[in-house]
Each structure stands twice: as C-alpha cells, then as structure tokens.
Amino acid sequence: MRRLRSPCPSPPSLRRLAGAVGLAAAGLVPVIATPASAATSVDVSVDASRSLASIPSTAVGMNVAVYDGYMNDSPVPGLLKAAGIGAVRYPGGSYADIYHWKTNTTDGGYVAPNTDFDAYMGTVRAAGAQPIVIANYGSGTPQEAADWVRYANVTKGYNARYWEIGNEVYGNGEYGASWENDTHSSKSATTYAQNLLEYATAMKAADPTVKIGAVLTTPGSWPDGITGPGDGADWNHTVMSIAGSKIDFVVVHWYPGGDNAADLLTKPQSQIATITATLRSLIDQYAGANAPNVGIAVTETNSTIDKDTHPAALFAPDAYLTWLENGAFNVDWWNLHNGASGTTTVNGATDYGDEGVLSNASGDEPPAETPFAPYYGIQMMTRLGAPGDTLVPATSGRSLLTVHAVKRSNGDVDLLFVNKDPSNAYTANLSYSGFTPSPAAPTVYTYAQNATSITSATAGSATSQTIPAYSLVVVQLHPGGGGGGGSTCKVGYTKNEWAGGLTAGVAVTNTGTSAVNGWTLAFAFPGDTKVTSAWNATVAQSGTAVTAKNTSYNAAIAPGASASFGFQGTWTSDDAVPAAFTLNGRACTTG
Known part of the structure; x- marks a missing residue:
C-alpha cells in the first residue's frame, strides 16, 4: 500500500495532507524547447577570495x-x-x-x-x-x-x-x-x-x-x-x-x-x-x-x-x-x-x-x-564540492544562467551552471578574483535535458565555457602555477582534540613581497566547533564563520614571516579542519 505525502499548503488552493493521491496538473504550462540558436555571450565573475559558507x-x-x-x-x-x-x-x-x-x-x-x-x-x-x-x-x-x-x-x-x-x-x-x-x-x-x-x-x-x-x-x-x-x-x-x-x-x-x-x-x-x-x-x-x-x-x-x-x-x-x-x-x-x-x-x-x-x-x-x-x-x-569546501560568490549577467561556485580544500575552484533557457545555449565569459586558473582545459561534467546519466569531457577553457540549453554543467578548475592562484599568504592549522573539546594553533605566513600591516583572518568551521577562548588574536564567531584580528604586538607580518595565534573550543559531532582561509579578504593556501 502506497501513501503519498503532499506538500505544505498555501492558499488560496490548499494542498492535501498525507495520504492524498497527489496534486492535479491542471493549469501547469509545460516548457516547450525550440531549436537552439547560436550561443549568447554572458559575463560571469567568481570571487574566490570571499566565503559565503562552508558546506x-x-x-x-x-x-x-x-x-x-x-x-x-x-x-x-x-x-x-x-x-x-x-x-x-x-x-x-x-x-x-x-x-x-x-x-x-x-x-x-x-x-x-x-x-x-x-x-x-x-x-x-x-x-x-x-x-x-x-x-x-x-x-x-x-x-x-x-x-x-x-x-x-x-x-x-x-x-x-x-x-x-x-x-x-x-x-x-x-x-x-x-x-x-x-x-x-x-x-x-x-x-x-x-x-x-x-x-x-x-x-x-x-x-x-x-x-x-x-x-x-x-x-x-x-x-x-x-x-x-x-x-x-x-x-x-x-x-x-x-x-x-x-x-x-x-x-x-x-x-x-x-x-x-x-x-x-x-x-x-x-x-x-x-x-x-x-x-x-x-x-x-x-x-x-x-x-x-x-x-x-x-x-x-x-x-x-x-x-x-x-x-x-x-x-x-x-x-x-x-x-x-x-x-x-x-x-x-x-x-x-x-x-x-x-x-x-x-x-x-x-x-x-x-x-x-x-x-x-x-x-x-x-x-x-x-x-x-x-x-x-x-x-x-x-x-x-564536498563537506568542508567553501561556497564563494559568483554572478551571471543573465537571469536564465545561474552560477554557483565552490573553492575546494585543495585550492581548486569549481563552478555549477544552471541554464534555465530551454531554447538557447550561453557562452560564459569567465573572470576571477582571488584565483588564477590553470591554462589547461578544465574537466566539464554535463547533465543534458532528458539524459539518463552525467557525462564528462575535457572542454573549453577557464575563461570561456558554452552551457547547452536547459542543462546543468560543472566546470572543475585547477589553480595555475605560482602557488594557489596568486595567493600571498599561507595558513597552517593544527589541533589537539578530545571528546567534546580541542585546542588549535593557527600560523599565518606572508608569502608575498610586501609587509602586512594589520590583518584579519577569516574562515568557517565545517562542523559544530565553538571557540570559547583565544590568545594572540581577537577571535569572534557568528554561526560557523570565524574572524581573527591581530593584537597590537603582532599586527605586522614581514615578507616570509609568520604570525601565530590559538584558541580553545568545544564541539559535539564534528570538529573538522576549516577548508579555506582569507587574509584581509584574499584567499590563502593551506598546509
């Protein structure tokens, strides 16, 4: 015996409760695809230096x-x-x-x-x-x-x-x-x-x-x-x-x-x-x-x-x-x-x-x-992306082409395009902040209309990708040479954990050629870690998002030098290491 549970109601036409036989399709207008025309160019920008949330x-x-x-x-x-x-x-x-x-x-x-x-x-x-x-x-x-x-x-x-x-x-x-x-x-x-x-x-x-x-x-x-x-x-x-x-x-x-x-x-x-x-x-x-x-x-x-x-x-x-x-x-x-x-x-x-x-x-x-x-x-x-990776901002110049972006823990940046246009392909002209992609052709995954599997290919470039009509496309991008896509900082994160608690040490290294004068390190916990106290930095937490600001005595980081701080915290089910860090808004490498 099968029982259906229909969605929550919303007037003026309330939907039925659990056990109902489903919703009528009357009044729903199907989208009819027409033959595709030449792809239209759309500007797409990705800011890998900023974090929206950790997955x-x-x-x-x-x-x-x-x-x-x-x-x-x-x-x-x-x-x-x-x-x-x-x-x-x-x-x-x-x-x-x-x-x-x-x-x-x-x-x-x-x-x-x-x-x-x-x-x-x-x-x-x-x-x-x-x-x-x-x-x-x-x-x-x-x-x-x-x-x-x-x-x-x-x-x-x-x-x-x-x-x-x-x-x-x-x-x-x-x-x-x-x-x-x-x-x-x-x-x-x-x-x-x-x-x-x-x-x-x-x-x-x-x-x-x-x-x-x-x-x-x-x-x-x-x-x-x-x-x-x-x-x-x-x-x-x-x-x-x-x-x-x-x-x-x-x-x-x-x-x-x-x-x-x-x-x-x-x-x-x-x-x-x-x-x-x-x-x-x-x-x-x-x-x-x-x-x-x-x-x-x-x-x-x-x-x-x-x-x-x-x-x-x-x-x-x-x-x-x-x-x-x-x-x-x-x-x-x-x-x-x-x-x-x-x-x-x-x-x-x-x-x-x-x-x-x-x-x-x-x-x-x-x-x-x-x-x-x-x-x-x-x-x-x-x-x-995967749990622990970081959702980063991405914008598209067309409402019918939505884009989502993730910075992976290994430094890769991946994009998911949703082409909601049943008739037209779009060519995404891609630009990046906080990330320099490899010049090699990326791996591209596609779920096409009415397909029964996801396909993959090496296609397009890091700066131009054509998204077929009414499709989902993921583009996987590796950073270019020079270490982390132009990053000028590196973060090391170590922890000592026990059931329900931990201490962590964070080292921030200036890998650039100019001194850092005043710094804020931002990251997000993938799990449920809560900071209870900190040293050598002023640490604030809102939900999973954390910021650590320098003290008066460690504000300057010379090229090649490091500043370190630590904290103590609690956790319930998951104290996983943050996947990504930004220093003064710019993405850092990890390790």
Whole structure:
C-alpha cells in the first residue's frame, strides 16, 4: 500500500495532507524547447577570495517514509552515497505525528515491512549519512521522545544529533486547514511552544548533545503573519518568544510551486534570501546570546511542477545551493520514493507526477530504483564540492544562467551552471578574483535535458565555457602555477582534540613581497566547533564563520614571516579542519 505525502499548503488552493493521491496538473504550462540558436555571450565573475559558507556534512539531505517498502532496498545506500546525500530524514512528513517508534506503528496509517528505526539506521550508516529524526508531537509525549533519544544514542550509539519536534504542526487546524495530526486540546502556537520546551528538556536529559528543532511557518507563505486563537502574535513570533532561547535550530518547509516551469526556476533567487533573512532576524530577536548557534534547516522541499523530469533536475541543485549560500545547514528533498500520481509528457519525456527521486515501480513507472531526473540534478553537486569546501560568490549577467561556485580544500575552484533557457545555449565569459586558473582545459561534467546519466569531457577553457540549453554543467578548475592562484599568504592549522573539546594553533605566513600591516583572518568551521577562548588574536564567531584580528604586538607580518595565534573550543559531532582561509579578504593556501 502506497501513501503519498503532499506538500505544505498555501492558499488560496490548499494542498492535501498525507495520504492524498497527489496534486492535479491542471493549469501547469509545460516548457516547450525550440531549436537552439547560436550561443549568447554572458559575463560571469567568481570571487574566490570571499566565503559565503562552508558546506556542512548535513547539507544535502533526503526524506524517507515508513510507508515506503523500498526505503531500505539493497541498492538504496549506494544510490544515496553516489548522490552525495549526507542526511536522511525519518519517519516521513506528516506520518511523524502519528508514528510510535517503539512498536513501529502509526495511528491509522500504513507501515511497510522492514522500515523500523533500526532498519532505517542500517541504511543511513551504510550510506555514510547522518540521521534527522522527527519526534511525534501529534500523538506522542516528551517521554516517548526521550526514550527514543536514549535508545538511539545511549543504547545503540547511533549518534542521532538532529531532532525536530513535530512536522508541520501549524497544519493542526489552528488556522482553519487541518492535515497534521495533533491530539492536544489546544492547537495554538503558545501550546506548541510550551510543549516544545518539555520535549527539549526531556530529550536533553537523555542525551545533552542532541540538537532540538522548532517547527516554524515559512516566512511569506500561509499561515505566516496570521494570529491564531489564544495567541498574541503569529506562529513564528509566538513560538520563538517562548522557546527561542532553548532551541538549536528552526525548521521550515519550502514548496515554491509557480505558474509553470519557467516561473518555478526563478524561485531560488527570488525567495530564498528573503526567507533566510527573516528567519535570522527572528532568531536574533528571540534566541538571546545563543542566536549565533541556532541553525536553519529546510527539511522538506520539492519542485512540485514537472516533478520527475528535467525542470525538477534544474531546480534541485539551484535550490540546495542557494539555501546553503544563505546560511541553511541542511536541505532535505521530498522524497526518496513517493509514487506515480498521473502521467504527462514534459519536453518529450514522461513525467509520472512522482515527487520521489527514485522509481517505486508504481503506475507506469520504470523498474524500482530507477533514478529520475532530480536524482541526477542532486548528484551533479558531488562534482562541485564536498563537506568542508567553501561556497564563494559568483554572478551571471543573465537571469536564465545561474552560477554557483565552490573553492575546494585543495585550492581548486569549481563552478555549477544552471541554464534555465530551454531554447538557447550561453557562452560564459569567465573572470576571477582571488584565483588564477590553470591554462589547461578544465574537466566539464554535463547533465543534458532528458539524459539518463552525467557525462564528462575535457572542454573549453577557464575563461570561456558554452552551457547547452536547459542543462546543468560543472566546470572543475585547477589553480595555475605560482602557488594557489596568486595567493600571498599561507595558513597552517593544527589541533589537539578530545571528546567534546580541542585546542588549535593557527600560523599565518606572508608569502608575498610586501609587509602586512594589520590583518584579519577569516574562515568557517565545517562542523559544530565553538571557540570559547583565544590568545594572540581577537577571535569572534557568528554561526560557523570565524574572524581573527591581530593584537597590537603582532599586527605586522614581514615578507616570509609568520604570525601565530590559538584558541580553545568545544564541539559535539564534528570538529573538522576549516577548508579555506582569507587574509584581509584574499584567499590563502593551506598546509
């Protein structure tokens, strides 16, 4: 028996809850490709000297659900690993609020065989990923959730760090629409926040290292801004005012939709920065001194238009990377398997209306575990970067050609192009700051429209690349001769670690020909390291981003000389070494 979980609702036409048979395709206008004309030139600039964010190990996530009989199929761990999936969310959207982990049962729902928590963890571990778990708020208790934490991390040693309290709890009828199970007598945001505190207290008593996530409404989407009965403000302000200082991350879901595929593909650039800025403002307003440590997780997203064909493949990496560039630490696609909900033809390809990235052989779908187009879109990100690498700014002169850039820990700079134009190729004329590319032809990976694999070739140059119409292209660039693409600094980072703590020493060497008079070293932690004290520098931290400024006695660094400082810190699950450093805004080599 297959159960679908449809996206979160957004008026005026509310989408259905878990168990609904899917969304109608009426009103969606397909993009029709026309023969390509000669490539149009577009100026693209990359600034490798600046850091937007470090790629976390939890960055690229995927949802799974207990009603999915293919969840733990033998090919799944390999497919997850090949797509670079670093986090897997369980037990499945709205099912979380009816699911009881001890008995592997739901209140009125279907649970497929071999989908219990231990089976799920076997797949997660085999894929080299981390678990993200939704505690049952709808019909569960703080004690049930605390027992789950204790079993997972104390009894079994699964190191499950990230726990959401409920799914889309605001869909419990408080604002009129009801798709989320909630057996509490009061459905208000106030009640949720008060209970959230009870969950957090009980769960952290079982394991103080767990991270607790609060469910918020997506800023700008229903029911954001609406004050419900019994509350003095809307959901987000109410929840954060009560619980903001006690949580570790906030959770939103993002199903942008659109009038058609072309409209959908504008949404990452038009919406995400505004959403994250609003969330960060809420966090800063209510989380107090802990605000820099409170993360943003987007634990469900999907194109919802042309769901398993090429438009969704273009949307997926653009969405993930834009969220990460704007500060999210986790983005989870809905869903691993979901099921056919009506067949249409999109640009010559069959779309099954399946929000999963892998077939479950329902309806007219191909054999189970056959990857759909969004799978390859997500997989293209593995060619761009890895956890610990640094997202850096990149801009394009055309809105239909989006570009994302990563500085690798080895000094390489890789670019991912998203050509959203179904008719035209674009020739990117590339320029760089803080990086001098090798003159050799780069390696280029391409996922073309309606393709069933990613191809690679040595093509173009570091200054000119042609991006085919409606394609994803990754260009991998090595630095030129002369050490790190024109860098005039080198950073050495050493650490002495123990469970939950570390000390680190940082040496900054001036490899240029002019003296440095006053310096600021910037870097980002890939994991959850927190600086608690420092010496020989003034160190400040905001989230994962760190700056270290000289003291009065080590401001000058002569050519060939070094300045050193150190710090002590704490960590919970990951104290990985920063991948990239900048000195006064210019990229440094490492080693």
